[in-house]
Amino acid sequence: NAGVTQTPKFQVLKTGQSMTLQCAQDMNHEYMSWYRQDPGMGLRLIHYSVGEGTTAKGEVPDGYNVSRLNKREFSLRLESAAPSQTSVYFCASRAKPTEKHYGYTFGSGTRLTVV
Amino acid sequence: AQSVTQPDIHITVSEGASLELRCNYSYGATPYLFWYVQSPGQGLQLLLKYFSGDTLVQGIKGFEAEFKRSQSSFNLRKPSVHWSDAAEYFCAVGASGGFKTIFGAGTRLFVKA
Numbered sequence: 471n472a473g474v475t476q477t478p479k480f481q482v483l484k485t486g487q488s489m490t491l492q493c494a495q496d497m498n499h500e501y502m503s504w505y506r507q508d509p510g511m512g513l514r515l516i517h518y519s520v521g522e523g524t525t526a527k528g529e530v531p532d533g534y535n536v537s538r539l540n541k542r543e544f545s546l547r548l549e550s551a552a553p554s555q556t557s558v559y560f561c562a563s564r565a566k567p568t569e570k571h572y573g574y575t576f577g578s579g580t581r582l583t584v585v
Numbered sequence: 586a587q588s589v590t591q592p593d594i595h596i597t598v599s600e601g602a603s604l605e606l607r608c609n610y611s612y613g614a615t616p617y618l619f620w621y622v623q624s625p626g627q628g629l630q631l632l633l634k635y636f637s638g639d640t641l642v643q644g645i646k647g648f649e650a651e652f653k654r655s656q657s658s659f660n661l662r663k664p665s666v667h668w669s670d671a672a673e674y675f676c677a678v679g680a681s682g683g684f685k686t687i688f689g690a691g692t693r694l695f696v697k698a
Contacts, residue, residue, distance in 0.1 A: 474628075505688075510594070512675060512688040513629075528685065560628055572636070573619060574686065576628030 473497070476561050476577035483551040483584045491546040491580050493561030501564045502544040503528070503574070504536060506557040513560065519544055551584045558582070587612050589678050589689035597695040598666050606661040606692050608676030617679040618659040619686070620650055624672045632674075635659065646670070671696045 474495045483489055495502065503518040515528030519538040533555060535547045544563075548555060558581050562574040588611040598604050610616060617636055621629040633644025640652040650661045659676060673693045679686040 503686075510690055512589075512690040515685060515687070518685070529687075562629075572617070573631040573634050574621075574629070576621075576630070578628045579626075 474561055474563055474575050474577035476559075476580050478580060479578065480581050481583070483548075483582065485552060485584060487551050488547070488549050489551065490548075491559055491561070491582075492543070493545065493577060494543045495561075495563040495575070496542065497563060497565075497575065498541070499563035499575070500541070500566050502538065503562045504534070504544070504546045505560045505562060506530065507560060507579075508557050516546065516559075551582075553584045556582060556584045587616070587678050587685070587687045589676050589687055591674075591676055591689035591692050593692045594690070595693040595695065597697060599697050600668050601665050604661075604663045604666045604670070604694070606674050606676075606694070608659045608661065608689060609657050610659060610676070610678045611657065612678055615654075617686075618650075618652060619677040619679065620644065620648070620659075620661045621675045621677060621688075622646075622672050623675065623691075629675060632661070666694075666696055668696045668698070670694060 477492045504516040505513040507513050514530045517536040519525045522541050525536050537545045558579050560579050561577040564574045590609045619634045620632040623629045632648050635642045635652045643649050673691045675691045676689040677686050
């Protein structure tokens with residue numbers, strides 16, 4: 471099935487541990503983004519990419535790094551996890567604004583708990 | 586700067602009743618506007634979008650939304666709610682041709698029998 475695939479679905483980390491969230495899409499989308507979702511705050515943009523080899527900061531980038539090695543994949547890395555990073559993380563991709571199907575396709579999310 | 590306000594944290598409607606979810610945005614130019622729906626434990630699904638043209642847009646699952654520039658609003662409506670519509674709904678605004686989409690805090694819809 472076409473779409474956005476995120477792994478893992480659940481993760482528990484200890485404070486200070488590192489991990490990488492993986493995201494891949496098979497829709498040939500140029501744009502990919504990472505959001506975090508916290509109760510009462512909607513989705514906040516962490517980092518985004520407008521194409522292979524490019525990345526940019528969003529609203530809440532501190533404590534996160536990203537990598538866009540190819541068109542399909544966009545990973546999010548936490549180098550030293552903190553309890554404030556406990557959240558649900560979503561990867562999303564979309565076509566260029568000039569294309570007909572403009573609108574994000576979201577992955578099913580990664581629920582991360584940092585203890 | 587872009588911003589989105591969804592004034593209602595949660596709304597409860599009876600099955601078969603009509604629904605309107607409110608969304609107000611702040612943006613300097615003509616925005617791209619979206620409504621997404623999120624079922625529990627799932628990612629977000631695009632319901633509808635507005636770019637230009639007719640201010641009343643139709644979406645999936647029987648939803649529609651109306652863009653009112655004078656009120657900076659993009660309210661979501663449905664004539665008759667079904668129990669399966671219970672979910673959280675997010676309004677979002679994106680800049681024309683831009684890279685960032687900003688989401689509102691969401692409105693959780695409860696449907697009672």
